Amino acid sequence: MLAAVPTVAVIGVLMGGVAQGAVPVSMAISGQQFKIAADKLDGTGFSQYAGESKDADGKSRPVAIANIKDATLHNLCQSVKVPGMPLGLLISAGTNPKNPVKATDLQIGMSDLRGTAQFNQIRIGVDASTVKTKAHGSKGDFAMDSDAITIDDLKQVSTSTSAAVFKLTDLHLKISDGTECF
Amino acid sequence: MSDENTSIPEASPEPSASSPAPTPEVPATRRQRFAAWRAARPFWGGTLAILSGVVLWFSGRLQIDNFEIQLGIEGMQSTLLPVALVLLGVLVMTQPQFRVFYGVITLAIAVYSLLGVNLGGFGVGMILGVVGGILAVSWMPRSAEAEGTASSTDETPAAASAAVPADPRDGQDVSLAEILPFDDEPARGGRHVAVVAAVAVLAVAGTGTTAVEAAAAPAAQVRTASDCWDPLGWLEWACGSDDEAEPTPSPSPSATDGPGDSGGTDDGDDATAGSDAGVAGGDASADDATAGEDADPPTPGQAPEDAATDEDATDADGKDSDKDGKAEEDTPAEEQAQDDVEKEFKLELGPCARITFGGEYDINVSLPGDCGKREDANVFSIDGELETRDLQLPLTGINGIDVVNVPVTNDGPRRDALRIDVDYVKVPGFWLKTYADNNGKVGGTLTDADYVSMEGDAQMYISSIHADLPDGDDWAELGEKIAAGASPVEILLGLTDARIGLMGATSDKQVWSGFREQVWEE
Numbered sequence: 226m227l228a229a230v231p232t233v234a235v236i237g238v239l240m241g242g243v244a245q246g247a248v249p250v251s252m253a254i255s256g257q258q259f260k261i262a263a264d265k266l267d268g269t270g271f272s273q274y275a276g277e278s279k280d281a282d283g284k285s286r287p288v289a290i291a292n293i294k295d296a297t298l299h300n301l302c303q304s305v306k307v308p309g310m311p312l313g314l315l316i317s318a319g320t321n322p323k324n325p326v327k328a329t330d331l332q333i334g335m336s337d338l339r340g341t342a343q344f345n346q347i348r349i350g351v352d353a354s355t356v357k358t359k360a361h362g363s364k365g366d367f368a369m370d371s372d373a374i375t376i377d378d379l380k381q382v383s384t385s386t387s388a389a390v391f392k393l394t395d396l397h398l399k400i401s402d403g404t405e406c407f
Numbered sequence: 408m409s410d411e412n413t414s415i416p417e418a419s420p421e422p423s424a425s426s427p428a429p430t431p432e433v434p435a436t437r438r439q440r441f442a443a444w445r446a447a448r449p450f451w452g453g454t455l456a457i458l459s460g461v462v463l464w465f466s467g468r469l470q471i472d473n474f475e476i477q478l479g480i481e482g483m484q485s486t487l488l489p490v491a492l493v494l495l496g497v498l499v500m501t502q503p504q505f506r507v508f509y510g511v512i513t514l515a516i517a518v519y520s521l522l523g524v525n526l527g528g529f530g531v532g533m534i535l536g537v538v539g540g541i542l543a544v545s546w547m548p549r550s551a552e553a554e555g556t557a558s559s560t561d562e563t564p565a566a567a568s569a570a571v572p573a574d575p576r577d578g579q580d581v582s583l584a585e586i587l588p589f590d591d592e593p594a595r596g597g598r599h600v601a602v603v604a605a606v607a608v609l610a611v612a613g614t615g616t617t618a619v620e621a622a623a624a625p626a627a628q629v630r631t632a633s634d635c636w637d638p639l640g641w642l643e644w645a646c647g648s649d650d651e652a653e654p655t656p657s658p659s660p661s662a663t664d665g666p667g668d669s670g671g672t673d674d675g676d677d678a679t680a681g682s683d684a685g686v687a688g689g690d691a692s693a694d695d696a697t698a699g700e701d702a703d704p705p706t707p708g709q710a711p712e713d714a715a716t717d718e719d720a721t722d723a724d725g726k727d728s729d730k731d732g733k734a735e736e737d738t739p740a741e742e743q744a745q746d747d748v749e750k751e752f753k754l755e756l757g758p759c760a761r762i763t764f765g766g767e768y769d770i771n772v773s774l775p776g777d778c779g780k781r782e783d784a785n786v787f788s789i790d791g792e793l794e795t796r797d798l799q800l801p802l803t804g805i806n807g808i809d810v811v812n813v814p815v816t817n818d819g820p821r822r823d824a825l826r827i828d829v830d831y832v833k834v835p836g837f838w839l840k841t842y843a844d845n846n847g848k849v850g851g852t853l854t855d856a857d858y859v860s861m862e863g864d865a866q867m868y869i870s871s872i873h874a875d876l877p878d879g880d881d882w883a884e885l886g887e888k889i890a891a892g893a894s895p896v897e898i899l900l901g902l903t904d905a906r907i908g909l910m911g912a913t914s915d916k917q918v919w920s921g922f923r924e925q926v927w928e929e
Contacts, residue, residue, distance in 0.1 A: 229541045232514050236537065239521055275843030275851060275926075287843070287850035287928045314529060336926045342919040350868065350911025352788040352816045353843070365816045367788050367841035367851060371917075398529070 244396045258336070259305040261381045262406040263298045263319075268331075270294030271344070272370035274353035274362030276334060288334040288384055292358045293374065298326040301393075302406035315401040318393040330389035332360060337382040344371035380407050449510070449546035453500035455539025456513045460492030462532035463524045484523040491516055492536055499543045510544030743886075751889045755896060759810045759823050772899065773871040773908075774823035779812035785911060787824070789817040789842045790870045791851075793909040796836030798900045805829050805897050813868065813910070824910050825869040825896070831862045837919070839909065840927075849929045856922035863915030871908035874899050 276290035298319050306313040319326035349369040353362030356370040444450075463485070492513060499509040517536025520527040527533025749762045752772065759776040806828040815822050837859040842851040861867075889895050899905060 229545075232518060232537055232541065235518050236521065236533075239518065243521070243526075275841075287848070287926050289852050289924065289926055338924040339922065341921055344917045344919075346915060347917045348785060348911065348913045350785075350787050350791065350909060352786045354816070355786045363844075365788055366843035367791055398526070 243393060245394065257305060257308075258382055258384055259303060259386075260406045261333075261379070261383055261386070262302045263379045264300040264377070266293075266296060266298050266340075266374070266376040266379050268293035268296040268374045269372065270358055271372075271374040272356035272358040272361065272368065274356065274368035275366045276362060286336070286384070288336055289338070290360075290362065291333045291335060291338075292356075292360045293331045293333075294329065294358060296328045296331045298328070301326045304401070304405040306403045306405055311403040313401045313403040313405065315399050315404065315406070316393075317397045318395055320395050320397075324394045326394055327392040328388040328390065330359070332385075332387050333381070333383050334385040335381050335383040339380040340376040340378050342374060342376045344375075345373040347371035446549055448500045448503040449506050449543040450500060452506070452510060452513075452539045452541070452543030452546055453496040453498075455535050455542065456496030456499065456517075457493050457539075458496075459517060459520075459528070459532045459534075459536030459539060460489040460494075460496065462489075462535060463492065463520055463528040464489035466524065466528035466532060488516055488520050488524050489532075492520075496539065503546070503548065506543050506546055510540045510542075513540035513543060747886045748889065748895060751895045755808065755894060756810055756825070760825075769873065769875055770899070771871065771873050772825075772896070774810060774825060776823050777812060777821060779810035779823040781821075782811040782813050782826070785913065786814045786816060787868065787910045788815065790908045790910040791839050791841035793834075793907040794836075794838040795834045795905065795907075797902070798905070799833040799835065800829060800897060800901065801831045803830065805894060808894065808896050811868075815910075822870070825872075827867045827869065827896070827900075829861075829865050829867075831860070832865055832867070833858055833860045837922075850927060852924050853927050854919075854922055854924040857920045858918075859920070859922075860918045861912060861914035861916070865912070865914035865917075867912045868910040869907055870910050872896070872899050873906040873908075874902045875904050 271291070271293050273289055273291045275287060277285045277287050299322060301317065301319045303316040304313055347369065348371070351368055351370065352364060353366035353368035354364040356362070356368050357372075358370060362368055495509050495513045495516070499506050499513070502509075513536055517527070517533050517540055520533050520536065524532070527536075745764060748770070752760060752762045756772075757778075759774055759778045761773050761775055763771045763773070765771060807826075808828075809826045810823055811826045812821050812823050814820060835858040837854070837856040839854045840851065841854075842849060885895075885898060888898055900907070
């Protein structure tokens with residue numbers, strides 16, 4: 226019983242810290258498609274190439290893998306839906322323009338991406354094994370990289386996301402009726 | 408306060424570990440034996456710890472291949488923490504005497520999982536682990552507990568000596584014991600319930616700022632679903648809505664063209680234009696019947712007019728005149744023009760380029776050789792296919808066209824490419840298909856955009872150009888333009904329906920406006 230008091234206190238403090246963006250979390254989701262939307266993504270150190278991810282049944286499917294070394298996301302929304310049921314999870318963060326979500330070493334496996342993008346110092350068509358980011362793809366695949374990337378009105382369907390550090394400011398996590406970000 | 412009283416004696420070593428609950432010979436059924444076994448160890452604490460490990464495991468599995476580099480600390484955590492929780496759950500059940508140690512570690516790991524694994528398995532794994540850890544720490548064996556409660560509360564000696572709670576109180580107690588994880592005894596069960604409730608309330612309160620709401624999402628906060636959701640591009644034609652650029656430009660111009668062209672006969676609205684077109688196509692000559700599919704029915708009377716006005720070769724008219732042109736083939740000037748064009752290309756690109764003419768008016772420029780100027784700045788891979796509505800180059804034109812020899816990872820170590828240098832280029836109706844090898848299966852990405860613009864030291868590396876020249880007359884026109892000093896490559900790139908083998912493109916700045924990138928697989 227004694228154990229409950231400090232545990233709950235620590236959880237409370239951490240949760241508060243996470244919500245403030247003071248305590249970074251690491252995040253890894255995969256196995257099921259989910260949607261990500263953001264008003265704006267700013268990033269440096271971008272690359273993208275082909276890869277594959279395994280779905281819940283272990284079947285591999287092709288995805289485009291995007292890496293961003295440092296990313297800032299405004300008004301981030303993430304949603305997962307349980308297939309065939311009116312049940313899902315909806316996460317929003319970075320709603321305050323002055324306090325956006327920050328992620329480092331972000332890697333996203335995606336199957337669909339929409340928006341309006343601007344790249345600086347971009348190279349398209351380079352070999353996936355020669356991209357400038359730390360992570361890279363396999364030799365012989367079409368890839369692109371850029372020093373900076375900005376995507377407005379980002380809409381994305383992903384199968385996996387991971388980030389070494391994820392500052393989810395103003396985190397709002399809720400069980401939804403299956404409603405998604407878009 | 409009473410917690411402390413009870414937990415102090417608990418800390419001393421118990422005999423129960425070696426002899427689990429001095430059970431009388433009464434219980435015979437499996438259920439009773441299981442209840443006795445359960446009572447001798449922090450069963451629910453251990454079970455919840457195991458469950459929390461399982462939840463975390465599945466919430467945090469990273470399953471992308473090509474992942475060697477990214478598998479850093481965070482990848483370890485999503486594997487290690489769930490495994491540790493499962494092991495702790497098993498251990499606390501097999502070695503109840505170390506329950507405080509195991510329980511505290513369970514608590515620490517469960518709390519850390521909030522940061523380490525996927526927000527603690529979206530909260531669920533973390534809460535299970537925390538409750539399990541607390542139950543494990545606060546569990547105490549029956550005999551010690553009976554002493555403790557006997558001294559503090561006034562229990563009858565009979566109840567205290569009955570080490571197995573199940574048999575005498577079966578009727579009243581079992582239902583509670585089966586449902587709730589507090590089957591030790593009613594008094595302790597009450598306290599357990601209180602603590603668990605407190606944990607739950609505080610956990611939720613802790614997330615108060617983050618507001619865990621088990622309610623339907625208000626629609627206002629959620630972006631509305633797109634009308635036709637098509638993540639894999641299977642329904643591209645069915646889904647092709649207005650806001651998405653079509654890979655080939657023909658449908659949209661013809662839609663606007665249809666009513667205009669056949670204005671005299673078409674009394675319906677746009678929706679009926681297609682069927683009207685079919686009728687018109689049937690009326691028209693055999694050549695025009697092939698155009699029926701394009702929903703673009705030039706009547707014989709209109710055709711020459713179209714051909715006469717399409718100097719600037721807009722999309723729909725280009726199609727028209729393409730079909731019409733077939734009727735008036737084989738002018739001798741055309742062959743002459745072909746020769747001229749070929750000569751001009753050779754002149755511009757040198758001996759490395761190969762010009763071939765295929766089909767009716769197809770022209771192909773390819774670079775099969777290995778003779779360009781060496782350039783090693785970038786290593787290219789398999790080329791993508793680029794289609795555009797028409798490439799818009801600045802009035803100042805192309806800064807330079809060179810044949811360069813670049814390193815590649817497909818088809819040998821090096822190959823030739825056409826390098827085109829421009830200050831600015833705008834590519835409306837951008838459509839790019841790229842290729843990648845996924846364990847033998849061919850796949851890649853398909854990107855379309857309203858337009859793509861490149862500026863600032865923009866360079867395009869092109870492996871081939873395939874263009875469908877509108878008709879025979881254009882040969883002469885092409886010849887004239889070239890004779891007037893225009894670059895044949897520039898003209899070719901600007902042509903409608905030019906298909907470009909794009910090895911790569913680099914620029915200081917690039918904008919993809921309203922793009923959509925999708926993954927395809929064969």
